[in-house]
Amino acid sequence: xxxxxxxxxxxxxxxxxxxxxxxxxxxxxxxxxxxxxxxxxxxxxxxxxxxxxxxxxxxxxxxxxxxxxxxxxxxxxxxxxxxxxxxxxxxxxxxxxxxxxxxxxxxxxxxxxxxxxxxxxxxxxxxxxxxxxxxxxxxxxxxxxxxxxxxxxxxxxxxxxxxxxxxxxxxxxxxxxxxxxxxxxxxxxxxxxxxxxxxxxxxxxxxxxxxxxxxxxxxxxxxxxxxxxxxxxxxxxxxxxxxxxxxxxxxxxxxxxxxxxxxxxxxx
Numbered sequence: 001x002x003x004x005x006x007x008x009x010x011x012x013x014x015x016x017x018x019x020x021x022x023x024x025x026x027x028x029x030x031x032x033x034x035x036x037x038x039x040x041x042x043x044x045x046x047x048x049x050x051x052x053x054x055x056x057x058x059x060x061x062x063x064x065x066x067x068x069x070x071x072x073x074x075x076x077x078x079x080x081x082x083x084x085x086x087x088x089x090x091x092x093x094x095x096x097x098x099x100x101x102x103x104x105x106x107x108x109x110x111x112x113x114x115x116x117x118x119x120x121x122x123x124x125x126x127x128x129x130x131x132x133x134x135x136x137x138x139x140x141x142x143x144x145x146x147x148x149x150x151x152x153x154x155x156x157x158x159x160x161x162x163x164x165x166x167x168x169x170x171x172x173x174x175x176x177x178x179x180x181x182x183x184x185x186x187x188x189x190x191x192x193x194x195x196x197x198x199x200x201x202x203x204x205x206x207x208x209x210x211x212x213x214x215x216x217x218x219x220x221x222x223x224x225x226x227x228x229x230x231x232x233x234x235x236x237x238x239x240x241x242x243x244x245x246x247x248x249x250x251x252x253x254x255x256x257x258x259x260x261x262x263x264x265x266x267x268x
Contacts, residue, residue: 050208055186058208061179062215068168069219075161076226083233086115086158090240093117097247103128106251116154117244123150124248143252147245155238162230169224176216183209 093115100106107125110118123146131139187205 065215065219072223089115165227172220176213179212180209
């Protein structure tokens with residue numbers, strides 16, 4: 001490398017040998033020096049630029065986490081609308097049961113509606129029909145078993161789709177961690193191949209790794225929060241179904257007592 005000798009006289013003669021490229025860099029003005037230094041760094045460190053320059057594995061992890069986040073918000077919107085409608089109908093049916101004079105009136109009011117409370121009413125009416133009016137000691141137990149089965153089926157149906165939120169909330173941080181480890185590994189490989197620890201070599205891989213972690217957290221945190229919220233709403237909906245079943249059993253019990261009293265009077 002070509003060197004240049006500098007002489008500075010102030011009572012003594014100093015001789016320094018400086019490489020010409022470094023001397024030229026030092027003699028650059030401030031803006032030019034900043035431009036020369038920034039040219040060594042990646043030109044685009046925005047999230048999209050880091051995604052485009054990432055390794056294929058890191059890209060696949062980011063796309064998978066973005067899809068998981070999309071699924072989370074889709075499930076939230078769909079289940080929120082479904083639960084709001086189901087809860088509103090259940091409250092209306094429950095008020096109708098409390099105001100009705102008997103099971104026959106409640107059955108006529110519900111008709112062939114597909115909601116859960118209407119299914120409870122039809123199931124109880126079906127058991128009465130199958131019993132052919134025989135209100136023995138096991139009749140209420142048979143009705144209760146039917147109502148429990150309808151409640152369980154309705155609970156499973158209203159809870160469908162929420163399990164994927166728990167899966168996303170549990171696995172997304174680890175998927176993001178995998179992308180982080182892979183990105184850091186690529187960064188160290190780049191350091192070893194370039195034989196330098198320059199920031200221009202280290203920064204892109206570290207930035208991509210941290211971006212993968214951030215996307216994993218953005219996918220996991222809403223999934224956990226939404227899952228817990230939906231679980232509370234579903235619990236409240238199931239409680240309304242339980243109240244409807246209890247109201248039906250009360251109506252049937254009153255009918256059973258009335259018929260027993262009528263039979264006793266006829267026997268006398």
